[in-house]
Amino acid sequence: MPDDLRSPGPLDAFRRILGPNGILTAESDLEPYLADWRGLYRGRAMALLRPASTEEVSACVRLCAEQGITIIPQGGNTSMVGGATPEAKPNQVILSLARMNRVREIDTADMTMTVEAGLILQKAQQVAADHGTLFPLSLGAEGSAMIGGLLSTNAGGNTTVRYGNARELMLGLEVVLPDGGVINGLRRLRKDNTGYALRHLFVGAEGTLGIITAAVLRLFPAAKETATALCAVPSEDAALALFRRFRAADEGAVRAFEYMSGIGMGLVMDNIEGATLPVAPGFEHFVLVDLSASREGAGLRNLLEQVLEAAMEAGEVLDAALAESEAQRAAIWRLREEHPEAQKRAGASVKNDVSVPVSSVPELIRRSSAELVKLIPGSRPVPFGHMGDGNIHMNLEQPPEMPAADFLARAHDIMDCVNAIVRELGGSFSAEHGVGRLKTDMMEAWRGGAELAAMQAIKAALDPKGIMNPGKVLP
Amino acid sequence: MPDDLRSPGPLDAFRRILGPNGILTAESDLEPYLADWRGLYRGRAMALLRPASTEEVSACVRLCAEQGITIIPQGGNTSMVGGATPEAKPNQVILSLARMNRVREIDTADMTMTVEAGLILQKAQQVAADHGTLFPLSLGAEGSAMIGGLLSTNAGGNTTVRYGNARELMLGLEVVLPDGGVINGLRRLRKDNTGYALRHLFVGAEGTLGIITAAVLRLFPAAKETATALCAVPSEDAALALFRRFRAADEGAVRAFEYMSGIGMGLVMDNIEGATLPVAPGFEHFVLVDLSASREGAGLRNLLEQVLEAAMEAGEVLDAALAESEAQRAAIWRLREEHPEAQKRAGASVKNDVSVPVSSVPELIRRSSAELVKLIPGSRPVPFGHMGDGNIHMNLEQPPEMPAADFLARAHDIMDCVNAIVRELGGSFSAEHGVGRLKTDMMEAWRGGAELAAMQAIKAALDPKGIMNPGKVLP
Structure with missing residues (x-):
């Protein structure tokens, strides 16, 4: 590592704040934090800061x-869009929230x-669940993703149709601002109209306006x-x-309504050990309904x-x-969840993590699939995802005979x-990622x-030095 | 009206934008718009602007x-806190959204x-309802209050326990910014993570950051x-x-859960024609449950x-x-809704429109009632409201023999x-008003x-000239 990344001044100061367990600087220790898990990006950092309290973050x-010094806040580092990866620049630290896990x-x-x-x-x-309640947010990365990151990205997942996104599951936030000031907004209130809803600004800001350190989450009765x-x-x-039949029959009961294509299901059957199709083979469209x-x-x-009986009579199932x-x-x-792995x-x-109004999901799938196959003959459209909330992962698998690099180009x-x-x-163009x-x-x-200009004005107002997660969200 | 309020320049310019029907300047015409309906405030204005389109607002x-020129946006003018009343200053216009009602x-x-x-x-x-659906927002002023004002104040009401506040019923907004720029955010999407959630900033900003001109609202299946x-x-x-019994039995069924005191119910019986108590007389606490x-x-x-049977056996009803x-x-x-009139x-x-965590509502009512009677002997605490969401109107009625002015002092x-x-x-200190x-x-x-400083930084960034609804929200 070049010397400019190791100037003893700030590192010693961080060490004084965080203690010996609170900071990593060895290259080998930093390695897992420098790149995103998809392997799209790789950056550098002078240190990984591991604060154990809000005061230490501040x-x-x-x-x-x-x-x-610029700061890249990092939770489980499961971003699909490089949201928590440092840039290839000097004078950066990664700030991991992993030790604040109470x-x-x-x-x-x-x-x-x-x-x-x-x-x-x-x-x-x-x-x-141990307290007889339900925290309904549910998504593929749930074994690694952390609450701070999930809120910072306003994560969606499978249960949005019933419970909303991460935003709707949050009542209050504690946030460290780019000047080190702390907003203590951990209020447990369903109604609180006392000024601007700052918490909703930090949710979805992807760490560019401050660092979420704690949150009040909503619970629901267990199923x-x-x-x-x-x-x-x-x-x-x-x-x-x-979907409309189920919603009309009992709106509150539809916890998830997921679409999968025949091609996607075929990939799962061919590539995932133990996957078996519980219906007859050969269909082109599937739905997982969870009540x-x-x-x-x-x-x-x-x-x-x-x-289902009524839908079968109508020829819809x-x-x-x-x-x-x-x-x-x-x-x-599992058939649904193994789609990415397959x-x-x-x-x-x-x-393509995209969303449209729910009524337009069929058109989105149909038109995109047709256009994609025209664009790259032999490629295989694999649309799947959250039909009930309009969010389809309109993915495309390479043609089997094409070199991967040519396809990715x-x-x-x-x-x-x-x-x-x-x-x-x-x-x-970005539904939940x-x-x-x-x-x-x-x-x-x-x-x-006007919309982007307002976002940039807010960024400049709250983070005038531009030290919070630079290069993310805003162009 | 003094001449400085009638300088022909801007009025002519407004007239050119709005046409003859789009502007009122006669004192008698302005009269109903200059004061809030509670009679707490009264201001002045050079004109009432009545744009008929987003372009005209812009x-x-x-x-x-x-x-x-400063702008006071006004919807139904039903604010409980003077949120839509002009100040007693020159160079102001009231901008009514009343003609934009499609x-x-x-x-x-x-x-x-x-x-x-x-x-x-x-x-x-x-x-x-005409389309077989439900828009669940419901509150006392619903015959006058307008969507723009309801969103600008993040109105709550009776159904928050089930459907959330106005904020949760909104998917997208069209907003005119303080420089006249227009954000067209009328997206009908349940998932859309593309930059800062500006819409949530305008909801609850009480017109101090821009003017909401249109909104995408969520509908629900009719009951x-x-x-x-x-x-x-x-x-x-x-x-x-x-409340906890009902929530445990069927969380999704509780549409409203309202508390009323014996004193409040007595005021309704004594002052509202035709009000009759459907239970035995003499009780001190009441609940309205609506499934x-x-x-x-x-x-x-x-x-x-x-x-109710189980609760009666347990002595809770x-x-x-x-x-x-x-x-x-x-x-x-009606017994609940006539509380303010009674x-x-x-x-x-x-x-006192206050909220606490739901678990603390009993303590709030008990302690406040005791302290208020100590503070003003003979006064009558009239707590009522939305127990299910923690929002109690902790109101106090004057002692019968005390002069009203002495009490209000x-x-x-x-x-x-x-x-x-x-x-x-x-x-x-302000739950829903x-x-x-x-x-x-x-x-x-x-x-x-840090919290107020961040609000002020956002206000300065989006409204640097301070022309949007001055004197509201921020000190």
Whole structure:
């Protein structure tokens, strides 16, 4: 490491703040934190700071502000868009929230839980369950992703259709500002109209306006009943029609409604050990419907059967497998959750995390699939995801015979192709993964003008020195 | 009106933008807009601007920015805290959104409705109902309050416990910024993580950062069943225990859970024609529970009876009246909704719109009532409101024999008394009414330091000339 990254001044000062366990500087120790897990980006850093308290975060940030050191906040480092990766520049520190992982308080009368930013999502779910409640946020990276990062990126996942995004699951925040000041907004209130809703600004700001150090999360009653089915449907439109049937039958019961294509399901069958299709083979469209209720005797199994029967009579469902046990339920969910891994094993793929109004999901899938195959003959569209909230991962798998590098060289064409359709449909180029580093160059075209100018004015107002997670979100 | 308020320059320019129907300048025409409906404040204005489109709003704001004219956005003018009243200063215009009252689009597949800021809430509810859906926001002023004002103040109301505040019912906004620029954020997306969540900044900013001109609102399936009861309970703690029983039995069914005191109910009986108590007389604490479900055969009546029976056995409910018809349901709700009117007829009163964590509501009511009676002997505490979301209107009615002016002279002592307890309990001095002009002087004590500084930095960044609704929200 060059000397300019090791000037003893700031490192000693960080050491005084954090103690010997609170800072890593050896290259080998820093290694796992310098690149994103997808391998898209790699940067450098003079140190990894590991504060154990809000006071330590504040003192570190204050020092950075004084010395003009930029800060990359990092949680589980599971960003899909390079949101927590340092740049290839000097004078940077990574600030990991991993040691701030306590549950400060849980209250089942208020149905709230106050937790620190470094708490891993799976652990948060477990603590809630241990108290007979539910913390409903659920997504692929839940074994690594931390609450601070999930809030900073306003994570979505499988249960948005019922419970909303991370934003809706948050009542209050504690935030360290770019000057080291601390906002103590850990209020456990459902109603509080006392000035600007700063907490909603930090949620989704991807660490560019400050560092979330703790949050008050909402809890819900645990499910007393669930019912899950995998359905083969004749078309994208039929999938949407089925969603509308379930929503009309019992809106509050639809916890997840996921779409998968025949191609995607084929990749899972071919590449994932032990994956078995519980319906007849050969269908082109699938839906996973997951119902839950917190009331006794909700009769979800009956509801599921009735809705599916009516949909079959209407020709909207061709075949269906209802989970008869928790094991079967897990097996059905596995078919959905292994989509990314199956894609990875099948070769190179380009990901498009896009959203459109729910009514436009069939058109999005149909048009994008057709255009993508025209763009790259032999490529395989693998649309899957959260139909119930309009968020489809409109991914494309390489043609089997094409060299991966040749395919990946077309990544921007592929993204442009999908995004042109998304834009026509009034959608978004980043539904749940955020902007990070990967998509900053799209902000001007999609959010330019008054909207982007307002964002930049806010960034300049709160972080005038530009030390918080530079190069992310804003172009 | 003095000449300086009638300089022909800007008025002619406004006239050119708005046409003859778009501007009022005669004193008699302006009269209804210069004071708040509670009669707390009164200001002046050179004109009432009545734009009919977003372009007209933008042109007016641009002109104001150029000429240094301050703008008071006004919807239904139903603020409880003087949030839409001009100051007693020259060079001001009131900008009414009343003519922008169209429903631009309604989509029952997406379950969204795009409406303009001047649409009255009751009308929005009606349009939703005409399409077989529900727009759940519901509050006393719904016959006058407009969508733009409801969002600008993040209105709460009766259904927050189930559907959240106005904020949670909004997916996208169109906003005219203080320089006249327009943010077109009317996206109908459940997931969209593309930069800072500006829409959440404008919601609750009370018109100090820009003017909301249109919004995408969320719709829900209409209720297929309801069940409503008025219960007499032995204590505040019993009221909370009953809430927890209902939430445990069927969380999604509790649409409203309202607390009322024996004193408040007595004021309604004494002052409101036709009000009758459907339970035995003499109780000190009441709860209105309102259940609804969008599924067929939800069995809410059974649920209501079962929960109340168990609560009676546990001594948590002393008497209960279940609505047997829509008329009875309306009569029960009327007892709750006439509380403000009954208070008004009974004499002078001081209002405290406060919130605490739900678990602390009993302590809030008990301690505040005791302290208030100590502070002003003979005064009558009238706590009522949204127990299910922690928001209690901790109001105080004057002693019958005391001159109203003497009582009102103690208003600040009364508010301080309640707020000291609220603060100890981790609550908020303004739950759903906002800060407006009435409570700006509390911001420093409650949100001072890093939080208020960040708010002020954002205000300065977005409205550097300070022309948007000056004197509101920030001290």
